[in-house]
Amino acid sequence: MLRFKTFWQLPVILMLISEWNRCIKSHEITVDSPETIGIDDTGHLGPLYIHWTAPSSLTNLTDCSVRYHLEYYNTYQNRWTVIRTVRTSYNAQFDLEKEVRVRIATLLRGGCVNGTELKSPFAETILPPKVTGPVGSRVLGFGCVFYQKEFMECTWHKSLDDPPHSQRSLYFWHRGMEQAAECPQYIYSNGLKTGCKFCGESLPEFTNFNICVNSSSSNVALMSAFFSLQIQNHVKPAAIEVLHLEAGPDRSIQVEWTLPQERIPEHCLEHEVETRKEGQDKQESLQRIITRELTLTVSMEGAQRRCFRVRSRIHQYCADRGFWSDWSHWSCYPDLPKSNAVVVFALVASLVISIFVLSLCGWALWRWRKGREGKTIPPSHLNKLMEYSKGLQFIHKITQNQ
Template identity: 70%
Template sequence: MLKSKTWQLTAILMLISDWSQCIKSQECTVDPPENIGIDDPGHLGPLYIHWTAPASLTNLTACSMRYHLEYFNTYQSRWTVIRTVRTWYRAQFDLEKEVRVRISTLLKGACTNGTELKSPFTEMVLPPNNTGPVGSRVQGFGCVFYQKEFMECTWETGLEEPTQSQYSLYFWHREMEQAEECPQYIHSNGVRTGCKFTEESLSEFSDFNICINSSSPEVVLRSAFFSLQIQNYVKPAAIETVHLEASPDRRLQVQWDLPNERIPRHCLEYEVEAREEGVGGQPLLQRNVTNEMTLTSLSMDGARRKCFRVRSRMHHYCADRGFWSDWSHWSCHSDTESDAVVGCAVVIGIIVSMLILSLFGWALWRKWKAREGEMMPFSPLHKLMEYSKGLSARSHFNKTRENQ
């Protein structure tokens, strides 16, 4: 037994000596990992990568050994680098694209005189299993997570979809042992065009993997794979009520009430749209984004009427992105002082217009009466004037005869 241990120690010392000599001469090489393999557990994206240590370094104890793993991330179009002491790793892949993995051995310690040595890569490439015509793949796929209560994913049929074909959706996330089929399909004209997921079947902040395939008695159709983070697809409910309150300094305070939903208030941001109707009648639109549930508007000076509406979406503190909710109804406030001034101006304008019309009508009447007298010589007024002239002439004639 003692001889065996002595022999092992001697072998290790000789190996260390050999490593020291090759490091000095810069001719050291390290063998790459062996028996690399990639297994698919049926989770619609995650693959299990495994390998073994190189046989030449199995009995090496004077140095630490780890592995440099790289895989091509097709979602980000770049290589992802992992360094680990384990001999396995699980990564997410787009199964519609080629899977590329490469691994090397890293060795460092007393046997390498503190220098880290790296082996050549061992590489493995798996082609995608894209069977079926390209045009038979579904198109227009999209999902919306409504109020964090249920999610609907919809799609459109492929361009080369044969008759009598039927789509099926399967999904998986980390809280599931195996992939399951859609719990409730959405139909259009008897064809499956979507899937509705209940709250119990969803999981946030994890890869939510989906596969949509289709069966047809005529031909094998192409499958489509998708991976989501469902917290990035939330659409809040529309805000129901917007309150407006005018302050003594003629400013408006806008407040709104949130609907009853599962989204925390600190996870929402709001967009407020204001519409002003000025004295000139030209509308003015303004938009403001805020994290608060209240907004103090500008002064009402120069505006007879202001209207507001609000919508919300997930804040970037809680999700990378999200959908805006529908707009609330418009809520409006009128400036009573401006309305009073406008009302007085309207009344005064009407009175002045009536006076002008009355004077104009009276002038027309006088002119018409004057013309009436000229065009009617046998009118009563004309006869009275002629009779008066006759009496005066007769009286003058009689006085003349008496004097003679």
């Protein structure tokens, strides 16, 4: 009997659940997407101003808060960037050579949705890239180097499809500027602009430095190229000029170097020491050591001679990346005797002077014989020649004594 009652109660329960769901759906609140999405170019060579309006259906809403879920495709990182904001506008950096994709949804939370959060469907807009001119006319090999944090040079090569005598112009912008400006000092090669030089005082670090290289010829349409960089990641320190080598106990060598005068803080540099060991069997081996100190101690065990050179760069705690400086000159211990070079120089000088003296003597003898056969050489000329020959012989003796 109990089983029979349960069998008939089950359909009733299912009907009640169905009616309850239908009642809830009839009162369910939906959220509309944002309206009138716009993307404006501010003329800053990358940052775009994204703006939208709230859905009109939420105009008289009082017991719920409204936020917006903004997503834009970051082409620098190849992923979507997500922003949540109560504002109806946002500024974001884009690569203007690529498609700009933005999508926005409305978020509703509060008493009107029983304390939950509802999200509307996305409203999406796409902005085509700013492509002008043939694809093959884009500049090649663009790169920037910030030398010793004193000045920066950005250079490029002309494309293969550039028409003859076509010129390029560079424009730049950073957050300290109201509008983009043209290159302050162009670099020329064979009459063509191939780069731009910036002074260090006008270069802010840890912010986007936007660059556009485009055509400056009114009758030639060439493809524009856009770049965005942070200049602290493009620093190249000056080369180290002075290395000191000092022998220590237990056949060790202490290497010490002096940093050049520049704007790069010492604590931001790391150094690579390359050491070359020359063994008794005349075999050479290279070793590279990274250090942040200005000294390094190396053992001389198994080596008759060691040579060192050093270069520097900014390490990862002061910048994401950087350029190595040029290598210093090699310094060796023990150094080659300087007397060898003096001897070689003296021998070469002696040989040259000897040949010159013999040539003068031969010429004087020939003139003397000619004078005896015919006209005699004036004594004054002969005396001057002999005095000049004696002077050269005196120089020859001094060189030999050295």
